[in-house]
Amino acid sequence: MMEINVYLALIAIATLLSTYRVFRGPTTVDRxxxxxxxxxxxxxxxxxxxxxxxxxxxxxxxxxxxxxAFGGVIAFARYLEGGL
Amino acid sequence: MNALSITGEILxxxxxxxxFLSTLGLIRMPDVYxxxxxxxxxxxxxxxxxxxxxxIWAVGKGYSPAWIVQTIAxxxxxxxTNPISxxxxxxxxxxxxxxxxxxxxxxxxxxxxxxxxxxxxxxxxTSEEVSE
Numbered sequence: 697m698m699e700i701n702v703y704l705a706l707i708a709i710a711t712l713l714s715t716y717r718v719f720r721g722p723t724t725v726d727r728x729x730x731x732x733x734x735x736x737x738x739x740x741x742x743x744x745x746x747x748x749x750x751x752x753x754x755x756x757x758x759x760x761x762x763x764x765a766f767g768g769v770i771a772f773a774r775y776l777e778g779g780l
Numbered sequence: 781m782n783a784l785s786i787t788g789e790i791l792x793x794x795x796x797x798x799x800f801l802s803t804l805g806l807i808r809m810p811d812v813y814x815x816x817x818x819x820x821x822x823x824x825x826x827x828x829x830x831x832x833x834x835x836i837w838a839v840g841k842g843y844s845p846a847w848i849v850q851t852i853a854x855x856x857x858x859x860x861t862n863p864i865s866x867x868x869x870x871x872x873x874x875x876x877x878x879x880x881x882x883x884x885x886x887x888x889x890x891x892x893x894x895x896x897x898x899x900x901x902x903x904x905x906t907s908e909e910v911s912e
Binding site (some may be wrong): 758 | 789792797802804806807816823827834841844850854858864865866870
């Protein structure tokens with residue numbers, strides 16, 4: 697199980713880099729793109745945790761999280777466009 | 781350590797590497813359109829690698845084959861929804877009037893919008909009495 701720690705470290709670095717774009721981004725859409733990438737990465741992280749703890753039910757958590765994040769990003773995009 | 785475990789682990793390694801590359805592109809690219817391009821493409825590929833790789837790895841470790849069904853369901857959902865959300869975001873950016881990077885050479889969407897408004901103007905002249 698030591699190998700999973702390496703992948704978790706890579707994911708942590710990726711999340712830190714996109715957090716930099718969230719704080720730095722010049723426009724609102726820049727921050728939203730960064731948050732979208734962070735939700736995608738978090739879905740992969742939840743699936744990795746399912747393997748880490750050996751529980752299949754955690755994959756369902758990742759599925760629901762992906763569904764809600766998709767709805768949230770679509771709602772934000774429609775709001776910025778002026779159609780909501 | 782059988783063949784399934786090794787295959788899954790290599791897939792997970794490739795996926796996390798693509799996660800890292802996507803966020804690197806998020807930092808390095810000059811404007812919001814290029815950032816969306818690099819980040820969304822490689823993050824979709826990376827999550828496919830991670831999620832399917834975890835399913836194959838779990839079967840190789842001796843868990844039940846239902847793992848691979850669930851992981852493929854999640855991966856297919858991400859593959860369908862990730863480009864849609866990126867497209868909606870970037871259309872919102874364009875409608876808000878965020879300018880392209882000064883090194884950009886082509887803007888197909890502006891040409892498309894111009895041709896559409898021209899066609900509407902030409903069509904409006906012929907059917908003016910109908911609309912009024």
